[in-house]
Amino acid sequence: MAKPDQNSVLRQLPFIVGGLGGTLLLINRLLTPQLTESQARSDALGVILSAILILTGLLWQQVQPRSPDAVDLIGEEGLELTPELPEAVKTELAWASHLLLTNTVTRSLVVFYQGRVLLRRGILGVNPEVKPGAILKRVLDQQKPIYLVDMKLYPGRIEFDYLPENTQGLICQPLGNQGALILGANAPRSYTKQDERWIEGLADKLGNTLSRYLEPTRSIES
Known part of the structure; x- marks a missing residue:
């Protein structure tokens, strides 16, 4: 039986955090009745950080080596x-x-x-x-x-x-x-x-x- 990849969660963590952060920023913007200049700047900075995290997660999926799938040998x-x-x-x-x-x-x-x-x-x-x-x-x-x-x-x-x-x-x-x-x-x-x-x-x-x-x-x- 193949063993699970123990690093899979680590590789996906930046992608998940970035996506969650971007979603929360969008919800916060939609629920804000009046947008101030300071909030607009904070939102812009948050979007940039979320995008960087998502990009990092995508790169980690390609760059970090995956552990080969191991099996229990028959015998x-x-x-x-x-x-x-x-x-x-x-x-x-x-x-x-x-x-x-x-x-x-x-x-x-x-x-x-x-x-x-x-x-x-x-x-x-x-x-x-x-x-x-x-x-x-x-x-x-x-x-x-x-x-x-x-x-x-x-x-x-x-x-x-x-x-x-x-x-x-x-x-x-x-x-x-x-x-x-x-x-x-x-x-x-x-x-x-x-x-x-x-x-x-x-x-x-x-x-x-x-x-x-x-x-x-x-x-x-x-």
């Missing part, structure tokens, strides 16, 4: 970690995934490395298996991240059936040429540039750890 919260991994790798995966889930808008994540899923955490999708589609293959081949800012705009989203079905935004961050860190968010356009840089740095560290402890394989191309 059960959990943690699935490949049991035969070295303890150092398990610790690194647990640490990195915890940071991502608590410090970014990420609500679901998958670590795919050397053709298998090492970790699923957060809100889990129904499908536990990852079959690389066109988008993930491109990330693996080019070793460059892909950010799908609003999943409903991309037909290729169907390949990410291992994430919750109503995932709103997604980042595929390469882990060298052996795998990828796949992050799902519960709101579109919710990752900032700072988030992307931070995720890239974390993925570099995680990829370095995986490459040291897991036997290397050829680049995944199929």
Whole structure:
């Protein structure tokens, strides 16, 4: 269910106050039997102030950013970690995934490395298996991240059936040429540039750890 925009009242406040002030000035003018010069000047000043408030409200509607609509992802919260991994790798995966889930808008994540899923955490999708589609293959081949800012705009989203079905935004961050860190968010356009840089740095560290402890394989191309 979409969360309400907590700043909507603040953005509309100047518009409402300006409109109310202009209405009261008009009523006061209509009920005044004889208009004095001082009242005329006060009315003129009031009209100007009301117009400024209304204009400010209209500008705020355009300028102030709106919080993206967030949803509750469909699925059960959990943690699935490949049991035969070295303890150092398990610790690194647990640490990195915890940071991502608590410090970014990420609500679901998958670590795919050397053709298998090492970790699923957060809100889990129904499908536990990852079959690389066109988008993930491109990330693996080019070793460059892909950010799908609003999943409903991309037909290729169907390949990410291992994430919750109503995932709103997604980042595929390469882990060298052996795998990828796949992050799902519960709101579109919710990752900032700072988030992307931070995720890239974390993925570099995680990829370095995986490459040291897991036997290397050829680049995944199929």
